[in-house]
Amino acid sequence: MAAGQLAGRQFPSISHLTVWTVMDALILQLLNGLDKGGAYALIALGLTLVFGTLGVVNFAHGALFMLGAFCAVTLQNVLTISKKVKDESITFFDAYKETPYLEIWWGDTGAAIIDWVVPISIILAIPIMLAIGVAMERGLIRHFYKRPHAEQILVTFGLAIVLQEIIKSFFGANPIPTPAPDIISGSANIGMMLGLGESLVYPWWRLIYLLFAGVVIFAVFAFLQFTTFGMVVRAGMQDRETVGLLGINVERRFTIVFGIAAIVAGLAGVMYAPILPPDYHMGMDFLVLSFVVVVVGGMGSLPGAVAAGFLLGILQSFASMTEVKAILPGIDQIIIYLVAVVILLTRPRGLMGRKGVMED
Amino acid sequence: MSEDKKTSELSRRGFMKVSAAAMAAASTPMFFTKGAWAADFRNNPGNAGSVKLGFNVPQTGAYADEGADELRAYKLAVKHLNGEGDGGMLNTMTNKALKGNGVLGKKVEYVTGDTQTKSDAARSSAKRMIEKDGVLMVTGGSSSGVAIAVQGLCQEMGIIFMAGLTHSNDTTGKDKRRYGFRHFFNTEMSGAALGPVLEKEFGKDRVAYHLTADYTWGWSQEGSIKKYTEQLGWQTKAAVRTPLGAGDFSQYITPVLNSGADVLVLNHYGKDMVNSLTQAVQFGLRDKQANGKDFQIVVPLFSRLMAQGAGANIKGIYGTTNWNWSLTDEGSKAFVKSFGQEYGFPPSQAAHTCYVQTLLYANACEMAGTFYPPEVIKALEGFKFDGMGNGPTEYRAEDHQCFKDVLVVRGNENPTSKFDLLQVVQEVPRAQVEYPADMLGGDLGPYKV
Amino acid sequence: MTTPAIRNDWAVMAIFTVAVLTAPLWLAPIGANYPDLLQKFAIFGIFAIGFNILFGLTGYLSFGHAVFLGVGSYTAVWSFKLLTMNVIPAVILGTVMGGVFAVLIGYVSLRRSGIYFSILTLAFAQMSYNLAYSVLTPITNGETGLQLTQQDPRILDGPAGEGLPSTTLFGLEMSGYSGFYFCAVMLILAFYISLRIFRSPFGLKLQAIKSNQTRMKYTGFNTKPYLLVAFVISGMFAGLAGSLMAVTDPLAGAERMQWTASGEVVLMTILGGTGTLIGPLLGVGIIKYFENIFSALNEATLHAFFSFMPDWLANVMVAISSQFVGEGWHLTLGVLFMLVVIFLPGGVMEGIRRMTAAVRNLSKQKPTELEPKEAEG
Secondary structure: OHHHHHHHHHOOOHHHOOHHHHHHHHHHHHHHHHHHHHHHHHHHHHHHHHHHHHOOOOOOHHHHHHHHHHHHHHHHHHHOOEEEEEOOOOOOOOOEEEEEHHHHHHOHHHHHHHHOHHHHHHHHHHHHHHHHHHHHHHHOHHHHOOOOHHHHHHHHHHHHHHHHHHHHHHHOOOOOOOOOOHHHOOEEOHHHHHOOOOOOOEEHHHHHHHHHHHHHHHHHHHHHHHOHHHHHHHHHHHOHHHHHHOOOOHHHHHHHHHHHHHHHHHHHHHHHOOOOOOOOOHHHHHHHHHHHHHHHHOOOOHHHHHHHHHHHHHHHHHHOOHHHHHHOOOHHHHHHHHHHHHHHHHOOOOOOOOOOOOOO | OHHHHHHHHHHHHHHHHHHHHHHHHHHHHHHHOOOHHHHOOOOOOOOOOEEEEEEEEOOOOOOHHHHHHHHHHHHHHHHHHOOOOOOHHHHOOOOOOOOOOOEOOEEEEEEEEEOOOOHHHHHHHHHHHHHHHOOOEEEEOOOHHHHHHHHHHHHHHOOEEEEOOOOOHHHHOOOOOOOEEEOOOOHHHHHHHHHHHHHHHHOOOOEEEEEEEOOHHHHHHHHHHHHHHHHOOOEEEEEEEEOOOOOOOHHHHHHHHOOOOOEEEEEOOHHHHHHHHHHHHHOOOOOOEEOOEEOEEEEEEOOHHHHHHHHHHHEOOEEEEOOOOOOOOHHHHHHHHHHHHHHOOOOOHHHHHHHHHHHHHHHHHHHHOOOOHHHHHHHHOOOEEOOOOOOOEEEOOOOOEEEOOEEEEEEOOOOOOOOOOEEEEEEEOHHHHOOOHHHHOOOOOOOOO | OHHHHHHHHHHHHHHHHHHHHOHHHHOHHHOOOOHHHHHHHHHHHHHHHHHHHHHHHHOOOOOOOHHHHHHHHHHHHHHHHHOOOEHHHHHHHHHHHHHHHHHHHHHHHOOOOHHHHHHHHHHHHHHHHHHHHOOOHHHHOHHHOEEOOOOOOOOOOOOOOOOOOOOEEOOEEOOHHHHHHHHHHHHHHHHHHHHHHHHOHHHHHHHHHHHOHHHHHHOOOOOHHHHHHHHHHHHHHHHHHHHHHHHHOOEEOHHHHOHHHHHHHHHHHHHHOOOOOOHHHHHHHHHHHHHHOHHHOOHHHHHHHOOOOOHHHHHHHHHHHOOOOHHHHHHHHHHHHHHHHHHOOOOHHHHHHHHHHHHHHHHOOOOOOOOOHHHHO
């Protein structure tokens, strides 16, 4: 009875909600937006870097994101190589009770290693993604610097399809669960921490993702700002020909830039795996979105891409609120594109784009 | 050269005329018996020694694994029809006319195609099968949009369509067709089966919050669950539509947290289901308390293949399914055995429904004594059978929907193997999920097209 | 100077017309001569030709062209539902609606150039797709797609008989080969218009915009109206293609407007050869052929194909080739894209040009008019 009354009282519409619950809802949506924004910004960062320095429209960038996520999946598969004990109750096919060797050998330590597979694969993903990036640049992208954008699109799109089909033939088409470590797979009561009441909870892993995105973005900026290498790259983004004339080996630096872009995309993928169980198509799903983010940010502008990522992420979150959808049905379906149109029409080169980059 | 060809063509035509006349004469006595109308229909196999069936499944895109499993089942069905292998469900099916020597003495062959889970691509692929390969029947698919699109096409072309995995009410409701048949269950049955179990497990006094994929199937599912839970006294706090393929559902999940609801219903399928469930669990919804009760998550349509993607997150979560390999009736055992021995792992519910559909079509041809679609349709309409894994089943004549028991399942807390994900909670009897034929509207259309 | 070019054009048209109308014969050896695929060749041919008028001539890369295809389809199906099953109103209305949407979207999008233009068109198309799939369901019938029903008014037709009516051209049913020939005539018409545009002063101005828009602007030449006209023509071609899709198969689905559909026509055009008259058609042929034929091959058909080999070799060949057909047809397409771009910059047309050049060098003959001049685009 009491419970029924309680449920009944909590029912009514928005007007009855206290200021606090409204605040809670808004804070949570802001966090959602920042979290999405972090993901968008990380993916867009590498894309715009490659755009800006190498002048290449890379449709295989989403595939790099996907490959990053599959670094985690692969490591998980390796770590969970199991001792199989046949389940005798099933006779029609071979079903096994599987116990990973790591657990058999090292007990709880082994189980803990498996549990922490996603954070561990970050360390693994850096060299792997660098190798993939360098191989891609040396083997293919390099030969397309001077080619028309249309041909860059076709060749990188072809590459993206090939990469994802290879992944599909090894891992299948279904999503593969890649959970975060148990201790941080639940939610943090940030309301308690910040003294905002008990009802404000948010998943640990998403908070970590946000922090991680911030660190990676900061690292990339610091690298470009404070190193000689970065200076040359920035100069190259402004005026490639002059830098070349100064006798600087631009080619080698371009390779490294592409490698960095691959690492950033890959890390974004690894860290996203617990939120979005990876499947072979996830790169394509993010591809269009990452282009929108880059262009809304403005061609050739790294801060622009980051700003656009967060802006679109936050607006998307708020547009999905029931209260907003009640006024504008379906707004959450189109908000990203609507914002893109509005920004591109009011600001000719996106948020922070430079004149003359990819305008013809 | 061309002259030559012309004359030979002419003479061949002449020969055909003569032989046709001869055959007509020979068959005159039979004119008033069965077989008379076998005169002509699209892709009539005539005197050919074999017949072709078209297996139209998603081979690329999000449902590619489900499609691959459907294809395995089809190949197995063809084997069994042709009298190869161990016979599978042919040994357990009741009311059977099949003899294990093909269909009507003709060997069964097949062609395959890729629906890409897109209506256009699926129709293109089906048209190729019909126009180029000359198939007698098209079957397959892993979503309702595709099933309805192909079913419509098959009606126009006069080719029978045996639907694969399609769960929307519309397939045998608003968009039902004379030439389309569905063995799989629908959202109405899911709601009717799940409601009482939810009441038993979670009580009468619950407040539900729906997240619904924003397209026809999602709405259909939301409507059915609402209808049956509200009958039991549940309240519906909100029903929020989410874009198909949203990926990150956080912006839809956070409002659930403090909404006052204590049950979350995820009307999602496929990748959407995997993502929304994974994320809902991350937001702590499964460990939460609301209104003094344990918070619960419900996924009305479960599939084992997709449940794999959600991993440990499905543990303890309720849903419905058309069939599960762990069933112990003779039909299921026979099917799991031959599938398991052939491929080394158990079949999915999609594989099961596709296998059964192929056998049912073949059996109907055998019963009708012809491949002529109107007669085959009449043989299927009202056909009652058993031993195919779902208990006594009937193809209702009025809407071409199979009526049978529905499984309510729960994510297994302690799986003994990677296949052991779903635990059957209850086999809800057919009587409880049956509804009047005119409830969902629609019009079957004519037998002859 | 002009006379030979014109005569040349008529020759090209004659060859093209014969080639299109006899397609069911010469496509038979590769198994592509059934009505549905022939219709698709013709319909997407129109789509790609139209796209090429915009992209090939002006260099403006629209990444949302499929929206006009979708609009054309929806309009045509509504015409079948409300007016009549005759295809003429459907085709006209579909083309016009494609044009109307092109005016709206083009007017806004053409305020930007380069990639900003591409993203604007993409954004409009994605908005249309997402809305058509969900909240616009009363108009589009959402996921299921807009279909004919028994209850449709069809005010110009008499009372409906039993079953759903078929699309007709004054009584001639538009399914099967008759549907293909209807599309083929439209394709020939579209090709002719495209040829005239390529040759016209208008076409030259568009090409000048492509080579240097800034210079054009400095000379006081307002490029915008020209671009808009090109955009609208190209949108109308897409609308026509969309309505023909509905003519041959009266169903319209939202996924026709998705970015992948827009991307497909971009790929077709680049694959065949941007800015050439024939190139986009070759691109259409290749992609649609792979989609429909390669995806349908399975291990059984492969075994039949390799049956002349010794068993062990056949098994090896089947194992290898099965990766590239059936569920692996995307892989083949991806590899093909890469090979064409790497080895044939300029698309398949470039390959053909190189081959004819090589043949000509070998035979050391005087160059004749054989090489289609429009290929220079």
